[in-house]
Amino acid sequence: MDTDSNRRGFLRKSLAVLATGAASAKLLIPNAFSKDTTPKQIEGPYYPPKGYRNNMYNDDFNNDLTMIKGLVAEADGNKVYLIGEVRDHLGKIVAGARVEVWQACHFGRYQHPGDKAYDLGPRDPKFQYYGVAKTDKHGRYAFKTILPPAYPSGVIKSWWRPPHIHFKISKTGYKEVTTQIYFNDLTLSHDENEKRHLELQRKDLVLRSLRKEKKRNKLIVDLQLAKHHKGLDARLVQSGLSFKAERDLHKWEEAKVGKFDIKLKNQMDD
Numbered sequence: 001m002d003t004d005s006n007r008r009g010f011l012r013k014s015l016a017v018l019a020t021g022a023a024s025a026k027l028l029i030p031n032a033f034s035k036d037t038t039p040k041q042i043e044g045p046y047y048p049p050k051g052y053r054n055n056m057y058n059d060d061f062n063n064d065l066t067m068i069k070g071l072v073a074e075a076d077g078n079k080v081y082l083i084g085e086v087r088d089h090l091g092k093i094v095a096g097a098r099v100e101v102w103q104a105c106h107f108g109r110y111q112h113p114g115d116k117a118y119d120l121g122p123r124d125p126k127f128q129y130y131g132v133a134k135t136d137k138h139g140r141y142a143f144k145t146i147l148p149p150a151y152p153s154g155v156i157k158s159w160w161r162p163p164h165i166h167f168k169i170s171k172t173g174y175k176e177v178t179t180q181i182y183f184n185d186l187t188l189s190h191d192e193n194e195k196r197h198l199e200l201q202r203k204d205l206v207l208r209s210l211r212k213e214k215k216r217n218k219l220i221v222d223l224q225l226a227k228h229h230k231g232l233d234a235r236l237v238q239s240g241l242s243f244k245a246e247r248d249l250h251k252w253e254e255a256k257v258g259k260f261d262i263k264l265k266n267q268m269d270d
């Protein structure tokens, strides 16, 4: 098979949709224009295969992507904690929602047989690639992971996907939401790499499939230094992360935290 064919094929479809206008885009991204609820984004070609997902979903929480059970070494990359709340469109807490995340490793590779971007480097065997959490009684979830890099779309040479993490949120009685989040790093605003990432974000055809800036902004998460985030330690432990967060935060001076709140639509609503 042609190198990168899956990656190219899927993203080419997305590009075609953008070219044929909003009506078609709406078919591919239902609810993208609905009011208030979390905007949808394409699933992309690298949602991990069922076997891998089942392997990683032994209980309610497998939300530390930086460590694989049985391995001592931690994943490469800058650590980030993702926290947030899930509510319905009326603002009511949604407890017991399943929150899945998947993303590229530090080298820009996904855990998927369709990712054949060998030129980016090998996959990180210490990274988990996929995680799952259930919201607690306050509707809260948390993940510990790494910030992924930008990677080439494989469709147009100049089009690199900005750093992003894929989300899928589901619960019986609510419409499932698949989306992607992006980052504003408030602590690195003068960093050259960060400037490049923000430029890629502005141009990204997937993010721009949301025509309204207000919608796009809902998917752009502000990152701040985790050690300055009051109450994060207790919050992370409550959210099922089985490590001592305080020790972690001391160890990783540069660890970041980003908050992404999710709003679901009830199944019965249009």
Ligand SMILES: [Fe+2]
Pocket (backbone or CB within 6 Å): 044, 046, 104, 161, 164, 166
């Ligand atoms: Fe992706």
